[in-house]
Amino acid sequence: MAVISEHHIFLSEDPSVGLQTRLKETITRAIWDGRFSPGDRLPATRALARHLGISRITVSLAYDSLVASGYVVPHARSGFFVADDAPNRRDTVGSATAVPDDQLDWSARLGPPPAALGSQAKTADWRRFQYPFIFGEPDLRHFPVDDWRDCARQALGKRYFERVADDAADRDDPMLLEQIIKRSISGRGVAAHVEEVLVTTGAQNALWLAARVLLAPDRAGAIVMEEPGYPELRNLLKALGAPVLPVPVDREGLIVDRIPPGTRVVFVTPSHQAPTGATMSMARREALLARAEAEDFIVVEDDYDYEMSYQSPGLPALKSLDQRGRVIYIGSFSKSVFPGLRLGYMTAPEPFVQHARALRTMMVRHPPGLTQRTAAYFLSAGHYNAHARRMRARMGRRHSVLRTALEAEGLHPAIRAAFGGASLWLKGPEGLDADQLAVDLRDRNMLIEPGSAFYAAQDPPKNYIRIGFSTIPTARIPEGITILAAAIRAQLAGM
Structure with a gap:
């Protein structure tokens, strides 16, 4: 009431x-x-x-x-x-109401809508599925809720309430900036001062800001992204009118030699390539930076889940190797804390951050003060690092169980992720239609992510699947893979 x-x-x-x-x-x-x-x-x-x-x-x-x-x-x-x-x-x-004939025709005025999430959108009721092999959702049963609640209470304390309640205009929470510099990007070998860091409402917001600053209409040159690659980055770039050129990836990440002449911006995910999970080798990293310097282009590094390096120590970020300020580094707490937090950051030379801050101010002014201060306390108290360590150990166990289960069914990842990650890129048999397989498996209480959505090609390969394991309980993985393998065999047998 x-x-x-x-x-x-x-x-x-x-x-x-x-x-x-x-x-x-x-x-x-x-x-x-x-x-x-x-x-x-x-x-x-x-x-x-x-x-x-x-x-x-x-x-x-x-x-x-x-x-x-x-x-x-x-x-x-x-x-x-x-x-x-x-x-x-x-x-x-009834819920449907007649539209008067004289209503403004918005579809004609606006034209086609921007690309939506499409097949990459997780169903809203994904938690009801017994085998959710999806990426990007954490296992909240293991999240330190009590620690987060204590940090929120601190942020709401009378002593600092003005800090979170005030209109901060275009400013970020100074405590969060300090913690990002000391406890987040420092772990990637990146050094920065507060004027070189901007807090964003998630990595997607940071990608939009970076693209918007870099893609001025008076600047010539193509925009390169990985193939396969992150669909929402591709949609974002297309919405901004950018000429996007897909460059293939292999076991060492983006194939630098395939970057075309005249490129002005390259978007990469070197830690765990989205979606294949490949880690860009040190040789490739050095080659990419050398070409950026020689051909005067900018690199945007999306380091969305660097915390998930559990099989071996992660390689240093591209940003840490950058001597000339050519790399825009983007990080996020969505995968390591929880996606609903919508908190990320950008590290870049101060002039770039100033431009991005002005754009952010026009959009949202600043991310919510309470969210920023709660996250700052969470990092400063050591809860974040402790949670990340436990998460790496858990993902390492699930990764091992998943690989064993796949091999037992004669299925093999297309790219061996040498450093970790929270998903595997599975190449199914020739003739497999993973899009149809995903539909069929919903009736078997399972969710999978078909790989076709990650390709820019009009006729993408249909036999790839991204198998996420961040949210499915470890004990359910073997049975789930048995069901998946049986469904693959049944589809191929019916051809």
């Missing part, structure tokens, strides 16, 4: 209709349209009369008329409430 504020009730300006009738019609329409719901309490007669500048008896008479018509019921000493069986548009004419 909600209490309807008197500020949500307005009277029409029709002088030919009495005040009582106008008030009754206003409330009736609100109930009919569903703005006032069954059980909601109407404003007190005195408060509503004072707000509308009319007499209290007029309000009382309007309420009595609403009671008589069945829209409102009185409760002794409690007031007037919207009746449980009050008529409303949805119950009477």
Whole structure:
């Protein structure tokens, strides 16, 4: 039950209709349209009369008329409430309403909508599936909720409440900036000062800001991204009108020799290539930076899950090898904390950060202060590093169980991820249609990610699957892979 504020009730300006009738019609329409719901309490007669500048008896008479018509019921000493069986548009004419012929044709005015998540979107009810082989969702059963709650309470403490409650304009929480520099990017070998770090609402926001700054229309040159690659980056670049050129990846990551002349920006995921999981070799990293210097292009490094290096120590970030300020480094807490946090960051030369900050300010001003300060406490208390260590150990066990289960069924990852990650890139037999397989497996209580969505090609290969294992319990992996393998064999047998 909600209490309807008197500020949500307005009277029409029709002088030919009495005040009582106008008030009754206003409330009736609100109930009919569903703005006032069954059980909601109407404003007190005195408060509503004072707000509308009319007499209290007029309000009382309007309420009595609403009671008589069945829209409102009185409760002794409690007031007037919207009746449980009050008529409303949805119950009477259904949820679909006719659109008048003279409505503005927005589809013609706007043109085709930007590309949506499509097949990469996780179903909203993914938690009900017994075998969710999906990427990007953590196993929240192991998240230190109590520690996070304590950090949130600290952030809401009276001593620092002004910090999180104030409009920070274009500024970031100084404590969070300090913690990002000391406890996050330092682990990747990156040194920076506060003017070179910008907090963003997740890595996707950071990618948009970087692209928006770099893709000025007066600058020539192609934009390179990996093939296969992150679909939402491709959609973002296309929405900005950028000429995107896909460059293939192999076991060592992006094939640097395939970058075309005249390139102005290269987007890469060197730690764990999205989606194959390949780690870019040191030779490739050095070659990429050498070409960037020789041909004067910029590199955007999306280090979305560097914490997941558990099989061997991770290689240093491209940004740590950058001597000329050509690398824009992007990090995120979505994979290591939880995706709903929507908190990321960008590390770049100060002039670049200033431009990105101005764009962010026009969009969202700054990420929520409470979120920033809570995350800062979470990092400063050591909870983040402890959680990351436990997560790496857990992912290492799941990775081992998954590989064993795949090999037992004669299935093998296309690229051996030497450093870790939270997914495997599986190449199925020739002729496999992973898109159809994903549909069929939903009836077997399983979710998988077909690989076709990661390709820019109009006719992408259909036999690749990204097998995520960040959220599925370890004990369910072998049985899930047995079901997956059986479904693959059944599809091929029916061809």
